[in-house]
Amino acid sequence: MxxxxxxxxxxxxxxxxxxxxxxxxxxxxxxxxxxxxxxxxxxxxxxxxxxxxxxxxxxxxxxxxxxxxxxxxxxxxxxxxxxxxxxxxxxxxxxxxxxxxxxxxxxxxxxxxxxxxxxxxxxxxxxxxxxxxxxxxxxxxxxKGMHARPPYVSMPQKVEFISDTSYLRGGLNPLTRKRTMNTVEVANMFHAIETNVTGLQMITGFAQCANTPKVKKYFTKGGEIAKSIIKELNEVFLEDGVQAPAVSGGNPTRSTVAPFSDKLMMYCTSLFCSFAIGGNSLGTAFSLRNDLATKTIAFMKDVFEYAHEGAKIMIRNGWMEQQPPIEEREKLI
The missing domain is CATH 1.20.1260.10 (Ferritin, core subunit, four-helix bundle)
Structure with missing residues (x-):
């Protein structure tokens, strides 16, 4: 050996x-x-x-x-x-x-x-x-006062078990009352807002300075997707009377000169999309309220389609380096 x-x-x-x-x-x-x-x-x-x-x-x-x-x-x-x-x-x-x-x-x-x-x-x-x-x-x-902390809640005083399947109820039926979020669901929703806020700041700056018109349009579209996710999740927090996270600072300046190549900015956006899909998958797995799971599944679909569109742009511009392939045996034979 x-x-x-x-x-x-x-x-x-x-x-x-x-x-x-x-x-x-x-x-x-x-x-x-x-x-x-x-x-x-x-x-x-x-x-x-x-x-x-x-x-x-x-x-x-x-x-x-x-x-x-x-x-x-x-x-x-x-x-x-x-x-x-x-x-x-x-x-x-x-x-x-x-x-x-x-x-x-x-x-x-x-x-x-x-x-x-x-x-x-x-x-x-x-x-x-x-x-x-x-x-x-x-x-x-x-x-620096630039980190939004998740909301605080009262500490639990006794162990409780879920006794009714209505616990799974969400907002899919407007006639039924949905329960407030549990702390695990709050953690996942808060994390999704926090990462989308940073992603929105990043992609807005990219949109300002991108050199290729199609890439500029692509980044602008990504910003709109991030805004819609932030808006929907903020509404979930407000419905439960919880303060939505807010981060100060770190905004794009007025500069329109690109510090990075379009190739790098597209790759970075692709990386963030992959992370968002993984994060939403985790949020779906640990959300017992069905309306929250439905929302995160919808977010995953939007982000996946957006990432796929970005891959096409990268391929057409020769920016996507091919991952090491395995042997194509049929061709070799």
Missing amino acids: PEKPGLTSSELGTLWLTYQQKTMILRVLEYFIEKADDEKAKNIMISLYDEIDPYVEKIMVIFQNEGAVIPVGFTSEDVNKGTPKLYDNGFDIMFVRLIKEISMALHTLNITMASREDIVMIFKDLTAITQKYYNACTQYLIE
């Missing part, structure tokens, strides 16, 4: 996806670091950059050793650090926090699909880095 087995298809695929994601994050950080006015935010991003960059190199070495072509990913051609600020102070850390949230989910999943020890260690290390900087970003936003 060889000392180190070759890469499995799963390990090749997860490393390839990680390379794409990390090279994108490094390019975005380069711009945000250049434009940062707040010293603490700048130091968080510089430290994160310094910790991520070696893992891109490690993945490249693994590909070279295995005889695999190194992906293009995102390079210096995809960022222009000399452009004006596209977002107000605070958005950089909001964005990094959400990217770290996405990374936590991806790295945990990737560990389950790897068996070679050096690959497992890469994802373990990246998970630890991600958790460290997710917390640093959260504490920074709390300190």
Whole structure:
């Protein structure tokens, strides 16, 4: 048996996806670091950059050793650090926090699909880095008064069991009374609003500066989808007499000069869409009120169709790098 087995298809695929994601994050950080006015935010991003960059190199070495072509990913051609600020102070850390949230989910999943020890260690290390900087970003936003906390509720005083199937009742029938949300449902709805607010800020800035008319139109459409999701979920909170989350700061500036290539901005939007679909799936699974599950399923459908439309734009413009395929045996034969 060889000392180190070759890469499995799963390990090749997860490393390839990680390379794409990390090279994108490094390019975005380069711009945000250049434009940062707040010293603490700048130091968080510089430290994160310094910790991520070696893992891109490690993945490249693994590909070279295995005889695999190194992906293009995102390079210096995809960022222009000399452009004006596209977002107000605070958005950089909001964005990094959400990217770290996405990374936590991806790295945990990737560990389950790897068996070679050096690959497992890469994802373990990246998970630890991600958790460290997710917390640093959260504490920074709390300190600056830019982090919306979920609503507080009275603490339960006794254990109760659900005794009637009416607990599952939602607002599908206007003649029936629906119960208020439980705290698990509030958590999922709050999370959906919070991530869509950051996504809306991001995609509004992208729409202002995109160079390709179809891409500009695509980003504008994405902003409208995010607004509709935020509006519907805010109404659910208000129906239960709960204050909907509100985040101050981090808005797009008046700049219309693109700091990133359309390719990078489209990829970033695609990544956010994938995360939204996964988050809505989780929300659906843990929502026992049928009207909430129906809403999140509808959101997933809208986001999936939007992501599919974006994939077509990327393919037509030659921006979608093909993932490593398996052999087409029929052609070889």
